[in-house]
Amino acid sequence: MGALVFIGDSITDAGRREDPEGLGHGWVRMAAAQLAQQGDDREVVNTGIGGDRVRDLRARWTADALDRDPEILTVYVGINDTWRRYDRDDPTTAEAFEEDYRFILRRAHDTVAPRLILVEPFVAPVTSAQRRWGEEDLDAKRAVVRRLADEFGAVLVPLADVMRDAAAQYGEKALAEDGVHPTELGATLIAGAWLAAEARVSDE
Numbered sequence: 001m002g003a004l005v006f007i008g009d010s011i012t013d014a015g016r017r018e019d020p021e022g023l024g025h026g027w028v029r030m031a032a033a034q035l036a037q038q039g040d041d042r043e044v045v046n047t048g049i050g051g052d053r054v055r056d057l058r059a060r061w062t063a064d065a066l067d068r069d070p071e072i073l074t075v076y077v078g079i080n081d082t083w084r085r086y087d088r089d090d091p092t093t094a095e096a097f098e099e100d101y102r103f104i105l106r107r108a109h110d111t112v113a114p115r116l117i118l119v120e121p122f123v124a125p126v127t128s129a130q131r132r133w134g135e136e137d138l139d140a141k142r143a144v145v146r147r148l149a150d151e152f153g154a155v156l157v158p159l160a161d162v163m164r165d166a167a168a169q170y171g172e173k174a175l176a177e178d179g180v181h182p183t184e185l186g187a188t189l190i191a192g193a194w195l196a197a198e199a200r201v202s203d204e
Helices: 027-037 054-059 079-087 094-110 130-152 159-172 184-203
Strands: 003-008 044-046 070-076 115-119 155-157
Touching: 003 027, 027 159, 027 184, 054 094, 070 094, 079 130, 094 115, 094 184, 115 130, 115 184, 130 155, 155 184, 159 184
Parallel strands: 003 044, 003 070, 070 115, 115 155
Antiparallel strands: none
Protein backbone atom coordinates (compact mmCIF):
# COMPACT_ATOMS: atom_id res chain seq x y z
CA MET A 1 0.00 0.00 0.00
CA GLY A 2 1.40 3.37 -1.02
CA ALA A 3 1.44 6.67 0.81
CA LEU A 4 -0.85 9.66 0.82
CA VAL A 5 1.45 12.34 -0.58
CA PHE A 6 0.68 16.05 -0.37
CA ILE A 7 2.69 18.58 -2.35
CA GLY A 8 2.22 22.32 -2.61
CA ASP A 9 3.13 25.67 -1.11
CA SER A 10 3.03 27.21 2.39
CA ILE A 11 -0.63 26.31 2.90
CA THR A 12 0.37 22.65 2.69
CA ASP A 13 3.80 23.14 4.28
CA ALA A 14 2.43 24.80 7.45
CA GLY A 15 5.71 24.36 9.31
CA ARG A 16 6.16 20.70 8.48
CA ARG A 17 9.95 21.01 8.27
CA GLU A 18 10.06 22.04 11.95
CA ASP A 19 7.64 19.26 12.93
CA PRO A 20 9.24 15.97 14.11
CA GLU A 21 6.39 14.11 12.41
CA GLY A 22 6.80 16.11 9.23
CA LEU A 23 3.12 16.98 8.92
CA GLY A 24 3.09 20.62 9.99
CA HIS A 25 0.33 22.29 11.98
CA GLY A 26 -2.16 22.91 9.18
CA TRP A 27 -4.77 21.13 7.14
CA VAL A 28 -2.61 18.10 6.27
CA ARG A 29 -2.19 17.29 9.96
CA MET A 30 -5.93 17.73 10.51
CA ALA A 31 -6.75 15.40 7.63
CA ALA A 32 -4.19 12.83 8.81
CA ALA A 33 -5.62 12.89 12.33
CA GLN A 34 -9.13 12.26 11.02
CA LEU A 35 -7.95 9.37 8.87
CA ALA A 36 -6.11 7.85 11.84
CA GLN A 37 -9.27 8.09 13.94
CA GLN A 38 -11.01 6.08 11.22
CA GLY A 39 -8.34 3.38 11.45
CA ASP A 40 -6.57 4.36 8.24
CA ASP A 41 -2.90 3.49 8.77
CA ARG A 42 -1.52 4.64 5.43
CA GLU A 43 1.59 6.78 5.62
CA VAL A 44 0.98 10.52 5.19
CA VAL A 45 3.81 12.45 3.51
CA ASN A 46 3.83 16.25 3.36
CA THR A 47 6.31 17.81 0.92
CA GLY A 48 4.87 21.33 0.80
CA ILE A 49 7.36 24.21 0.59
CA GLY A 50 6.35 27.76 1.37
CA GLY A 51 6.53 30.16 -1.56
CA ASP A 52 6.36 27.50 -4.24
CA ARG A 53 4.72 28.05 -7.58
CA VAL A 54 3.84 25.31 -10.02
CA ARG A 55 7.20 25.71 -11.76
CA ASP A 56 8.89 24.98 -8.42
CA LEU A 57 6.86 21.79 -8.07
CA ARG A 58 7.99 20.82 -11.54
CA ALA A 59 11.64 21.28 -10.52
CA ARG A 60 11.33 18.93 -7.52
CA TRP A 61 8.58 16.66 -8.78
CA THR A 62 10.52 13.41 -9.00
CA ALA A 63 12.12 13.60 -5.56
CA ASP A 64 9.18 15.09 -3.66
CA ALA A 65 6.23 13.43 -5.39
CA LEU A 66 6.99 10.45 -7.61
CA ASP A 67 9.73 8.92 -5.45
CA ARG A 68 7.49 9.00 -2.35
CA ASP A 69 5.46 5.99 -3.53
CA PRO A 70 2.13 7.83 -3.75
CA GLU A 71 -1.06 5.82 -3.74
CA ILE A 72 -2.99 9.09 -3.70
CA LEU A 73 -1.16 12.24 -4.76
CA THR A 74 -2.65 15.58 -3.77
CA VAL A 75 -1.52 18.74 -5.54
CA TYR A 76 -2.43 22.13 -4.08
CA VAL A 77 -0.70 25.03 -5.79
CA GLY A 78 -1.49 28.30 -7.52
CA ILE A 79 -1.90 31.17 -5.09
CA ASN A 80 1.77 32.18 -5.35
CA ASP A 81 1.50 32.10 -9.13
CA THR A 82 -1.04 34.89 -8.65
CA TRP A 83 0.43 36.66 -5.61
CA ARG A 84 3.87 37.24 -7.15
CA ARG A 85 2.20 39.29 -9.89
CA TYR A 86 1.06 41.77 -7.28
CA ASP A 87 3.85 41.85 -4.70
CA ARG A 88 6.89 41.39 -6.98
CA ASP A 89 5.65 42.23 -10.47
CA ASP A 90 6.58 38.65 -11.42
CA PRO A 91 3.48 37.15 -13.02
CA THR A 92 2.83 33.62 -14.16
CA THR A 93 0.57 33.54 -17.19
CA ALA A 94 -2.32 31.11 -17.23
CA GLU A 95 -0.68 29.43 -20.23
CA ALA A 96 2.62 28.90 -18.40
CA PHE A 97 0.75 27.70 -15.32
CA GLU A 98 -1.15 25.16 -17.41
CA GLU A 99 1.96 23.96 -19.23
CA ASP A 100 3.85 23.21 -16.02
CA TYR A 101 0.84 21.74 -14.25
CA ARG A 102 0.03 19.44 -17.16
CA PHE A 103 3.69 18.37 -17.32
CA ILE A 104 3.77 17.19 -13.70
CA LEU A 105 0.46 15.40 -13.96
CA ARG A 106 1.53 13.68 -17.17
CA ARG A 107 4.76 12.54 -15.50
CA ALA A 108 2.77 11.12 -12.61
CA HIS A 109 0.30 9.41 -14.93
CA ASP A 110 3.01 7.87 -17.08
CA THR A 111 5.18 6.60 -14.22
CA VAL A 112 3.73 5.75 -10.80
CA ALA A 113 0.11 6.34 -11.88
CA PRO A 114 -1.31 7.42 -8.52
CA ARG A 115 -4.90 8.45 -8.02
CA LEU A 116 -4.96 12.25 -8.09
CA ILE A 117 -6.64 14.91 -6.00
CA LEU A 118 -6.30 18.50 -7.22
CA VAL A 119 -7.11 21.36 -4.86
CA GLU A 120 -8.01 24.63 -6.54
CA PRO A 121 -6.40 27.75 -5.05
CA PHE A 122 -8.44 30.37 -3.23
CA VAL A 123 -8.11 33.91 -1.96
CA ALA A 124 -10.26 35.31 0.83
CA PRO A 125 -9.91 38.99 -0.06
CA VAL A 126 -9.31 41.13 2.99
CA THR A 127 -8.06 44.20 1.10
CA SER A 128 -9.42 46.12 -1.85
CA ALA A 129 -6.36 45.08 -3.87
CA GLN A 130 -7.00 41.38 -3.23
CA ARG A 131 -10.54 41.77 -4.50
CA ARG A 132 -9.05 42.20 -7.99
CA TRP A 133 -6.91 39.07 -7.81
CA GLY A 134 -9.65 36.66 -8.80
CA GLU A 135 -11.04 38.36 -11.88
CA GLU A 136 -7.63 39.60 -13.07
CA ASP A 137 -5.59 36.45 -12.48
CA LEU A 138 -6.64 33.64 -10.15
CA ASP A 139 -9.91 32.73 -11.87
CA ALA A 140 -8.01 31.69 -15.00
CA LYS A 141 -5.70 29.48 -12.95
CA ARG A 142 -8.63 27.88 -11.16
CA ALA A 143 -10.11 27.13 -14.58
CA VAL A 144 -6.84 25.39 -15.49
CA VAL A 145 -7.01 23.21 -12.38
CA ARG A 146 -10.59 22.24 -13.14
CA ARG A 147 -9.75 21.48 -16.76
CA LEU A 148 -6.76 19.34 -15.81
CA ALA A 149 -8.79 17.47 -13.22
CA ASP A 150 -11.16 16.45 -16.01
CA GLU A 151 -8.32 15.64 -18.38
CA PHE A 152 -6.48 13.37 -15.92
CA GLY A 153 -9.47 11.84 -14.16
CA ALA A 154 -8.56 13.54 -10.87
CA VAL A 155 -10.95 14.37 -8.07
CA LEU A 156 -11.27 18.14 -7.74
CA VAL A 157 -11.52 19.94 -4.42
CA PRO A 158 -13.61 23.04 -5.32
CA LEU A 159 -12.03 25.07 -2.56
CA ALA A 160 -12.95 28.49 -3.89
CA ASP A 161 -16.64 27.60 -3.57
CA VAL A 162 -16.11 26.18 -0.08
CA MET A 163 -14.33 29.29 1.09
CA ARG A 164 -16.76 31.66 -0.59
CA ASP A 165 -19.68 30.01 1.17
CA ALA A 166 -17.84 30.06 4.49
CA ALA A 167 -16.85 33.72 4.06
CA ALA A 168 -20.51 34.63 3.69
CA GLN A 169 -21.07 33.13 7.14
CA TYR A 170 -17.87 33.98 9.01
CA GLY A 171 -16.15 36.74 7.02
CA GLU A 172 -12.93 36.54 5.04
CA LYS A 173 -10.55 37.30 7.93
CA ALA A 174 -11.95 34.38 9.90
CA LEU A 175 -10.69 32.12 7.11
CA ALA A 176 -7.34 33.77 6.29
CA GLU A 177 -6.23 36.88 8.15
CA ASP A 178 -3.98 37.95 5.27
CA GLY A 179 -6.35 36.62 2.63
CA VAL A 180 -4.06 33.70 1.76
CA HIS A 181 -2.79 31.70 4.75
CA PRO A 182 -5.64 29.87 6.46
CA THR A 183 -6.57 30.32 10.08
CA GLU A 184 -7.47 27.27 12.13
CA LEU A 185 -11.00 27.55 10.80
CA GLY A 186 -9.73 27.89 7.25
CA ALA A 187 -7.46 24.86 7.64
CA THR A 188 -10.35 22.88 9.10
CA LEU A 189 -12.45 23.68 6.05
CA ILE A 190 -9.66 22.66 3.68
CA ALA A 191 -9.13 19.39 5.55
CA GLY A 192 -12.84 18.65 5.43
CA ALA A 193 -13.05 19.35 1.72
CA TRP A 194 -10.03 17.13 1.09
CA LEU A 195 -11.47 14.29 3.19
CA ALA A 196 -14.64 14.42 1.11
CA ALA A 197 -12.53 14.16 -2.04
CA GLU A 198 -10.48 11.29 -0.60
CA ALA A 199 -13.68 9.40 0.19
CA ARG A 200 -14.70 9.73 -3.45
CA VAL A 201 -11.30 8.45 -4.59
CA SER A 202 -11.48 5.48 -2.25
CA ASP A 203 -14.98 4.59 -3.47
CA GLU A 204 -13.90 4.43 -7.09
